[in-house]
Amino acid sequence: MDEQLPLPESPALPPETSLPNLRAGMVAVVGAANAGKSSLINALTGEKVSIVSPVAQTTRNLVRAILTEERGQVVFLDTPGVHSHGKKQLNQHMNKMARTSTEGVDVVMLIIDRSVKPALEVDGWMRRLSGEKEASLLFILNKCDQPDRAGADLKALWQHICDEKKRDTGIPACPSSERVEWREVSAETGEGVDELRSELLLSMPEGPLLFPEDIVSDFPRKLAIGDVIREKFFHRLHQELPHSIAVWVEYLQEQDKKWIIEAHVYVRQNSQKGMVIGSKGRVLKAVRSEAARDLHDIYGVEIKLTLLVKVVKDWDKNFWILRKLGYA
Ligand SMILES: Nc1nc2c(ncn2[C@@H]2O[C@H](COP(=O)(O)OP(=O)(O)OP(=O)(O)O)[C@@H](O)[C@H]2O)c(=O)[nH]1
Ligand SMILES: [Mg+2]
Incomplete structure (x- = not known):
């Protein structure tokens, strides 16, 4: 009888391929202004990636926030809240940005503020997504810490x-209507956020990471930086x-432990300059x-920040400025 040859030892797999069932994909986060899209993305990623405020239409760019775990990666596209009265050029660019964000993604998350009567824009998004x-x-019902x-x-x-x-x-019916899942969360208190994060990671397609693992x-x-200001x-x-x-960051010098930043604050008219500076410069x-x-x-570095207020007449109608700011 032939003697069996010992099997050759299999070479060690490189770390990324040895991870079982690594998943990675894209999630577009859409909805009406002020629904809590950016807040929820920050809660899901555990990082302050996107700015948040009580003013509707805070987010103006398409911001990609990247969550990486040992199970895989979810890339969130934070979008400007769609505004149905979007006649101004900036609004139109923002609306377009939000609408096109859903192309080619794995999941669309429609964020809805459950604590107020449905905005017209929610109806619009549902029709579009149908x-x-x-x-x-x-479909995420956010602000569940508030009365429903x-x-x-x-x-x-949605049924209608x-x-x-x-x-x-x-x-x-609509192709995706049967597949719609509803979840309730609070981006503020974190209720339902861990479950949602796990669910999203598990629903991503199998495949390699889309971005290096240390990028947020x-x-x-x-x-x-301009957005934080x-x-x-x-x-x-x-x-x-x-x-x-x-806000446009005109100058940024990154030294080892200290960053020197000069930012220009654009206002549209002369009369707005004083209000942005405030009495005795208090606001600024x-x-x-x-x-x-x-x-x-x-x-994590020391910041030396200088702010200069500049009147740039009707900057929000100037395509080149909108493009420089990433809004167009
Ligand atoms: N009570 C409560 N407030 C929340 C919750 N999520 C967000 N908010 C508040 O709602 C406001 C809007 O939040 P954002 O995250 O800026 O909303 P957005 O959908 O990104 O808004 P735009 O960028 O303007 O489209 C902020 O004042 C948040 O603090 C929540 O779960 N509960
Ligand atoms: Mg936002």
């Missing part, structure tokens, strides 16, 4: 939209004024120190 053919749909003022209405609205579509097109966002650093203005200014502001000083504190926490 035609979704590829991505799985997850819309949960039942929202489910009825699906029935209407079926009646008008003769196609058996690929949003350009200068734009991210803008967030502080959004917390202090009221009515239309926040929407008239943009407060924004500068709050932003510097946040930037120190995020980047």
Whole structure:
């Protein structure tokens, strides 16, 4: 009888291929302004990737936030809240950005503020998503720490939209309607967030990581810094004024332990300059120190921040400026 040859020892697998069932994919996070999209992404990733404020339409860019775990990776696309009165050029760019974000993703998460009556934009998003053919749909009822003022209405609205579509097109319901999952969370208290994170990771397709594992966002650093500064203005200014502001980081020098930043705060008209600076410079000083504190926490370096307020007439109608700021 032939003597059996010992099997050759199999070579050690490189670390990334030895991980079992690694999953990675993209999730578009959409919804009406102020629903809590950015807050939820920050809670899911455990990082302050996107800015948050009580002012509607805080997010102006498409911000990618990357969650990496041993199970895999989820890339979230934070989008500007769609605004149905979007006549201004900036609004139109933001709406377009949000709408196109759902193309080619694995999951679309529609975030809805459950504590207020459904906004017109929620109806709009549901109608749009009722035609979704590829991505799985997850409808998230956020702010469940607040009294429920819309949960039942929202489910009825979705059913109504699906029935209407079926009646008008003769196609058996909307392609994704049967697959819609509803979840309740609070981005504020963290309720339901761990479960949602696990569920999202497990629903990603199997495959290698899409981004290096130590990256939390690929949003350009200068734009991210500008956004942190803008967030502080959004917390202090009221009515239309926040929407008239943009922040551009003109200069950034990254030394080992200290970053030197000069940022320009654009306002649209001369009359707005005084309000942004505040009496005796109070608003500007407060924004500068709050932003510097946040930037120190995020980047772990000492921050020397200078803010200059500039009147850039109707910057929000200037395509080149919108492009420079990443809004177009
Ligand atoms: N009570 C409560 N407030 C929340 C919750 N999630 C977000 N918020 C608040 O809702 C407001 C809007 O939150 P954002 O995360 O900026 O909302 P958004 O959907 O990203 O808004 P836009 O970028 O303007 O479209 C902020 O004041 C948040 O603190 C929540 O679960 N509970
Ligand atoms: Mg946002």
